[in-house]
Amino acid sequence: EVVLTQSPGTLSLSPGERATLSCRASQSVSSTYLAWYQQKPGQAPRLLIYGASSRATGIPDRFSGSGSGTDFSLTISRLEPEDFAVYYCQQYGSSPYTFGQGTKLEIK
Amino acid sequence: EVQLVESGGGLVQPGGSLRLSCAASGFTFSSYSMNWVRQAPGRGLEWVSYISTSSGTIYYADSVKGRFTISRDNAKNSLYLQMNSLRDEDTAVYYCARGGYSSTWYYWGQGTLVTVSS
Numbered sequence: 001e002v003v004l005t006q007s008p009g010t011l012s013l014s015p016g017e018r019a020t021l022s023c024r025a026s027q028s029v030s031s032t033y034l035a036w037y038q039q040k041p042g043q044a045p046r047l048l049i050y051g052a053s054s055r056a057t058g059i060p061d062r063f064s065g066s067g068s069g070t071d072f073s074l075t076i077s078r079l080e081p082e083d084f085a086v087y088y089c090q091q092y093g094s095s096p097y098t099f100g101q102g103t104k105l106e107i108k
Numbered sequence: 109e110v111q112l113v114e115s116g117g118g119l120v121q122p123g124g125s126l127r128l129s130c131a132a133s134g135f136t137f138s139s140y141s142m143n144w145v146r147q148a149p150g151r152g153l154e155w156v157s158y159i160s161t162s163s164g165t166i167y168y169a170d171s172v173k174g175r176f177t178i179s180r181d182n183a184k185n186s187l188y189l190q191m192n193s194l195r196d197e198d199t200a201v202y203y204c205a206r207g208g209y210s211s212t213w214y215y216w217g218q219g220t221l222v223t224v225s226s
Contacts, residue, residue, distance in 0.1 A: 095158065
């Protein structure tokens with residue numbers, strides 16, 4: 001099973017700042033099957049990034065993804081108020097599909 | 109417009125059974141793999157099960173293997189999750205999500221709450 005470990009657990013930043021979230025896999029993951037999601041309270045997850053670096057439809061270009069192998073990251077270049085939420089990475093290249101435990105991005 | 113609408117959640121006693129449904133519309137259901145993902149209260153996302161387009165490939169998380177059964181009816185544009193021998197730790201919001209090796213997980217339902225409690 002591929003274990004995804006996200007860091008930090010909580011990130012406290014102010015609007016306008018840059019956020020960098022990390023996702024480390026216990027074994028190599030194909031970039032094709034690495035995704036990032038945003039989730040707000042009471043809502044379903046929203047796909048942000050797929051294929052490690054491709055933005056999903058409708059996602060602002062301040063969101064970017066990068067990485068390969070076992071190390072992946074999500075960067076939000078300039079935080080907007082609506083970006084404060086929980087973020088999850090996911091791999092679906094091999095079963096069991098797995099999610100990271102999440103990073104909570106909170107307003108400082 | 110793509111829509112995924114889950115139903116069938118509710119309160120069930122430990123050891124009981126429940127069948128969740130996910131009604132799909134706005135796309136050719138038979139062309140897409142589907143999944144169930146759950147989220148316990150205050151916790152993160154946990155993938156539960158995957159089914160391929162023709163039901164030829166099915167996967168389960170270890171936590172539900174032998175107790176849950178995923179299925180689909182392409183003629184009815186519907187995905188199902190039969191949940192037996194339910195435990196307290198199965199309490200969660202259950203989401204259906206469209207996605208697999210050849211498609212992104214862009215579309216998710218709004219979720220249905222399953223509460224296992226005596």
